[in-house]
Amino acid sequence: MQNQMRERQMAMQVAWSREFLKYFGSFFGLTTLGLTVGAVKKRKAALLAPVVPLSFILAYQVDAAYGSLIHRMREEAESIMASESERLALPQGMPTFESIEKSRRAKAHLSSLLEK
Numbered sequence: 001m002q003n004q005m006r007e008r009q010m011a012m013q014v015a016w017s018r019e020f021l022k023y024f025g026s027f028f029g030l031t032t033l034g035l036t037v038g039a040v041k042k043r044k045a046a047l048l049a050p051v052v053p054l055s056f057i058l059a060y061q062v063d064a065a066y067g068s069l070i071h072r073m074r075e076e077a078e079s080i081m082a083s084e085s086e087r088l089a090l091p092q093g094m095p096t097f098e099s100i101e102k103s104r105r106a107k108a109h110l111s112s113l114l115e116k
Helices: 002-042 051-066 069-083 097-115
Strands: none
Touching (some): 002 051, 051 069
């Protein structure tokens, strides 16, 4: 069941990327067209400078929506889990039943004090 929820969340993420790409692609196209026309009319090539960073954003969005970004991220995550597992350790180690109960009791005690 958790795997189905994870798959649904990933599908929503890809769908969001595709929807965002439609809007950003339109913005990029209109901006590039406007800047190109302005650069030609004013004879200033510097007006084309914003196209460079915008093209990197567009390339990332295309990769996220239709490319292999998710596969590369999954491979990198698997590599981190295999070779750098010490980075994934929780602070103060894994929670134990006793630590969870202690926290629960403290919250219950606090709420009973606040009710008075």
